[in-house]
Amino acid sequence: MQTPVVIIGGGASGLMLASLLPKNSAIVIESNPRAGEKIRISGGGKCNITNAVMDAEHYLGSDTFVSDVLWQFDQKMLLSWLKQRGLVPVLRKGSQYFCPKSATELLDVLLREARRQKMLLGEKVLEVRKRDAHFYVKTNRRTITANSVVVASGGLSFPKLGASGIGYGIAGHFGHTVMKTAPALVGFTVQKEQFFFKELSGISTDVVVTVGQKQCEGALLFAHKGISGPAVLDASLYWEKGQIEIDFLPGFAWEQVGKSNKRITSLLPLPKRVAKAFLVQFAIEDKAGAALSEEELQQLQTLNRYRCAPAGTFGYSKAEVTKGGVVTDEIDVATMQSRKTEGLYFTGEVMDVTGQLGGYNFQWAFSSAYVCAQKLKKQGREG
Numbered sequence: 001m002q003t004p005v006v007i008i009g010g011g012a013s014g015l016m017l018a019s020l021l022p023k024n025s026a027i028v029i030e031s032n033p034r035a036g037e038k039i040r041i042s043g044g045g046k047c048n049i050t051n052a053v054m055d056a057e058h059y060l061g062s063d064t065f066v067s068d069v070l071w072q073f074d075q076k077m078l079l080s081w082l083k084q085r086g087l088v089p090v091l092r093k094g095s096q097y098f099c100p101k102s103a104t105e106l107l108d109v110l111l112r113e114a115r116r117q118k119m120l121l122g123e124k125v126l127e128v129r130k131r132d133a134h135f136y137v138k139t140n141r142r143t144i145t146a147n148s149v150v151v152a153s154g155g156l157s158f159p160k161l162g163a164s165g166i167g168y169g170i171a172g173h174f175g176h177t178v179m180k181t182a183p184a185l186v187g188f189t190v191q192k193e194q195f196f197f198k199e200l201s202g203i204s205t206d207v208v209v210t211v212g213q214k215q216c217e218g219a220l221l222f223a224h225k226g227i228s229g230p231a232v233l234d235a236s237l238y239w240e241k242g243q244i245e246i247d248f249l250p251g252f253a254w255e256q257v258g259k260s261n262k263r264i265t266s267l268l269p270l271p272k273r274v275a276k277a278f279l280v281q282f283a284i285e286d287k288a289g290a291a292l293s294e295e296e297l298q299q300l301q302t303l304n305r306y307r308c309a310p311a312g313t314f315g316y317s318k319a320e321v322t323k324g325g326v327v328t329d330e331i332d333v334a335t336m337q338s339r340k341t342e343g344l345y346f347t348g349e350v351m352d353v354t355g356q357l358g359g360y361n362f363q364w365a366f367s368s369a370y371v372c373a374q375k376l377k378k379q380g381r382e383g
């Protein structure tokens, strides 16, 4: 079977690329029986498509590379592309754009548009080789010959939805450097000093988590395995090893505490069970604020800078994304083409670019697909 372009992966970036290319110019190979499975379950079933505040600061990766790609197809262009196809995302939580009703609304648009290409579903790519000017894409069913190959196979997160390391394998085969990968946008497991967190499972509270120079604001959710919630997920993007600092009482005015006759569990703006659990840890009675000794007050104030070292993360099975991946120095920012092998392209999460929570990862998948599509269209026209 011979085709001009083979797209490996029918996820967010592969489907967008298939939608943008001329009819019958590509084949999408997707190992799942259905394409776009991650989109279906994303954003709590509503898919956080993109964000009104779009810049490289929200990404881990090369600032200039990320900016240059986003600039070519930013959130406004994405929103207008979707609107032209009948989908008008709604703003939630300040700046995040979601599907109005369900993630399938976005998936339906992409599947409808991508239908212009042939799609091989339930077919797994095993390896890619190049001889002379042609690529040979070997799957579990056949070998396809192509002029260009786009690696849109994502990262290692959520293996039950088809994630595989094939993209890194292909990159390595063609001489690309692959940055060490790790689960990201994922919860932390805790060490024994924080095992008491597990008893608070299901409770959430607003915090600021500091990892190195990065501060991540939002909810922290106590979970059975450790801690999760948006602030923790964002923190996992920047954490490698060692301590994090959690401010459990951001902006709290302590002056009132020493003068108050109210009990500490009523004074602290924390869920009661959380406040009680910390009191037990500090061996402080739940008494009136005015009855606290100076030493006890100081101990409570450490809740503004609670330090702990996560034991690890919940792993790839729970991580929304994979950080690390194919280094972007070796990819042409204007086309997404490999600087090492002509005709080989990378789009989406397989690259060493990872966004924060908030729609940044889908925007990255779509922007990089758009850039790649412009090059492939031009190439097609030039024959």
Ligand SMILES: Cc1cc2nc3c(=O)[nH]c(=O)nc-3n(C[C@H](O)[C@H](O)[C@H](O)COP(=O)(O)OP(=O)(O)OC[C@H]3O[C@@H](n4cnc5c(N)ncnc54)[C@H](O)[C@@H]3O)c2cc1C
Residues within 6 Å of the ligand: 008, 009, 010, 011, 012, 013, 014, 029, 030, 031, 032, 035, 036, 037, 038, 039, 041, 042, 043, 044, 047, 048, 049, 050, 123, 124, 125, 126, 152, 153, 154, 155, 157, 158, 161, 162, 163, 164, 165, 166, 319, 320, 321, 347, 348, 349, 350, 358, 359, 360, 361, 362, 363, 365
């Ligand atoms: C639970 C969850 C919720 C998320 N929510 C959001 C959100 O709301 N907003 C946001 O911006 N991001 C979200 N993300 C992240 C987002 O889904 C990804 O960053 C994005 O899908 C990456 O797009 P991609 O095309 O690079 O990879 P993917 O969408 O992962 O697509 C890669 C495709 O390649 C296929 N594949 C892999 N190996 C092979 C092979 N050997 N042969 C053939 N096919 C193969 C896979 O089955 C997959 O379909 C979420 C992720 C998860 C797991």
